[in-house]
Amino acid sequence: MAEKSDCGKLTAAAGDLQALVRPAENAELWDFVRSWLRRFEKADGDKAAERFVCLWAAVMAWAAKCSPDAGRAHEESYLAHCLARDQKLAERFANLYKIDKDLRKKIDRFLALAPVFLAPWLQKSEIPEWDPAQDRRAFVTKALEKVPAESAARPYAPACAREHLLANEKLPADWAHVFSIVAQVRRNLFHGGRNYKNAGERQFLEPAMAILWEVWRFELPSGLLISRISWLRALLRSGFMAREAENRISLTDETEANRKYLQKLLTSGHFGMLKNDILLPNEPYIEESFWLRTVDSGHGSSEAGRADDLASMDTYMAGLVRWLNEAGIATELSCDGHGERKPSFTAADEESARLAAWLLNFRAPQFNQSGKTVKYAGAGPNPNATKPADRLKKMLDVAEWLAKNREDLKSIVASMRKVSAAKAPLKPEPAAPKEPILKTK
Numbered sequence: 001m002a003e004k005s006d007c008g009k010l011t012a013a014a015g016d017l018q019a020l021v022r023p024a025e026n027a028e029l030w031d032f033v034r035s036w037l038r039r040f041e042k043a044d045g046d047k048a049a050e051r052f053v054c055l056w057a058a059v060m061a062w063a064a065k066c067s068p069d070a071g072r073a074h075e076e077s078y079l080a081h082c083l084a085r086d087q088k089l090a091e092r093f094a095n096l097y098k099i100d101k102d103l104r105k106k107i108d109r110f111l112a113l114a115p116v117f118l119a120p121w122l123q124k125s126e127i128p129e130w131d132p133a134q135d136r137r138a139f140v141t142k143a144l145e146k147v148p149a150e151s152a153a154r155p156y157a158p159a160c161a162r163e164h165l166l167a168n169e170k171l172p173a174d175w176a177h178v179f180s181i182v183a184q185v186r187r188n189l190f191h192g193g194r195n196y197k198n199a200g201e202r203q204f205l206e207p208a209m210a211i212l213w214e215v216w217r218f219e220l221p222s223g224l225l226i227s228r229i230s231w232l233r234a235l236l237r238s239g240f241m242a243r244e245a246e247n248r249i250s251l252t253d254e255t256e257a258n259r260k261y262l263q264k265l266l267t268s269g270h271f272g273m274l275k276n277d278i279l280l281p282n283e284p285y286i287e288e289s290f291w292l293r294t295v296d297s298g299h300g301s302s303e304a305g306r307a308d309d310l311a312s313m314d315t316y317m318a319g320l321v322r323w324l325n326e327a328g329i330a331t332e333l334s335c336d337g338h339g340e341r342k343p344s345f346t347a348a349d350e351e352s353a354r355l356a357a358w359l360l361n362f363r364a365p366q367f368n369q370s371g372k373t374v375k376y377a378g379a380g381p382n383p384n385a386t387k388p389a390d391r392l393k394k395m396l397d398v399a400e401w402l403a404k405n406r407e408d409l410k411s412i413v414a415s416m417r418k419v420s421a422a423k424a425p426l427k428p429e430p431a432a433p434k435e436p437i438l439k440t441k
């Protein structure tokens with residue numbers, strides 16, 4: 001969509017800034033941020049307003065350190081425009097919008113409710129609060145009628161909303177527009193008095209907070225985000241035949257099809273590239289959930305693909321199946337359960353299924369085998385209570401264990417196959433010697 005001149009209002013205060021200047025090392029800042037995030041993460045579900053305030057405090061502290069004009073670092077409206085302008089955040093937003101279905105839905109719904117009006121202005125203009133049971137568009141139209149067309153002040157966000165609506169177009173699903181609404185939701189928390197307790201206002205809180213968190217959290221250093229892992233681990237957990245060679249990650253052992261698939265994932269997630277089968281990541285660590293969401297949107301949906309055809313396998317099962325096959329246990333089908341059912345796979349034959357279960361249960365019994373099928377049963381004192389997200393993570397942990405031990409496991413499986421193979425009948429026992437062998441002296 002062509003940028004309207006009015007959209008420039010969303011970031012005008014940022015001047016000619018293109019990107020915030022990220023602080024290199026700043027222990028003091030991160031300590032401060034951590035204390036707010038702890039409160040943000042701890043607060044329970046119905047304290048959305050408090051959680052939002054904590055997250056906002058962390059983001060603003062960070063933005064103040066990143067803003068080029070230190071003299072204005074205390075001006076929240078200036079910082080908000082700088083944040084809305086920042087290229088990195090905008091790119092990440094666009095990327096997440098592309099690869100994360102759930103987030104995209106959330107953003108679309110959020111934009112469909114826009115614009116968000118300033119609560120004090122609504123009060124002053126005697127416009128009754130929006131009731132979520134009623135049509136939002138009718139409310140918006142009525143409220144906009146109260147804003148004089150020639151007025152420079154825009155008591156709503158995004159500031160270009162009226163122009164978009166008049167042109168009969170959707171609000172652009174980009175970072176600048178969405179962030180301007182997030183900032184407005186925040187303003188209403190401060191200035192709206194009791195208004196945020198109003199059911200209408202509450203509709204904005206959760207999505208505003210979720211979107212801000214999803215886009216911003218990648219700025220946190222790895223110590224603050226525990227799910228950040230090395231690229232080698234991420235690749236092994238997803239079944240890629242990667243190895244470390246001279247401090248680089250090589251994929252020379254991988255099939256051509258999988259290298260192509262990996263390149264596609266790297267491009268779609270803006271993670272970096274493969275060059276001469278060497279991984280050249282943009283950053284040495286990766287937030288695993290981000291990687292997995294990219295895989296989730298990038299793979300096909302055949303349950304019966306070949307074990308080395310990673311592009312056809314479920315996100316959370318590809319690694320486990322690949323490494324089992326590498327260890328010498330062939331599989332036919334696999335399914336990670338898609339967060340609903342329990343992850344399972346079907347081995348090529350019953351003996352392979354028994355071997356697989358035996359291997360996988362080596363550290364702790366957590367898989368059930370029946371016929372050719374092996375199913376994850378759960379872990380801990382109450383296996384049935386294992387949450388879907390924990391089950392899926394477990395599959396990745398198991399994949400990593402298999403990958404790291406694959407050479408040894410391969411010889412164990414080979415030995416076990418020898419043990420269970422049909423043996424030539426034993427030679428008859430030699431006849432007992434007439435004289436006892438042991439003689440006492």
Ligand SMILES: [Zn+2]
Nearest residue numbers: 004006007160
């Ligand atoms: Zn606009």
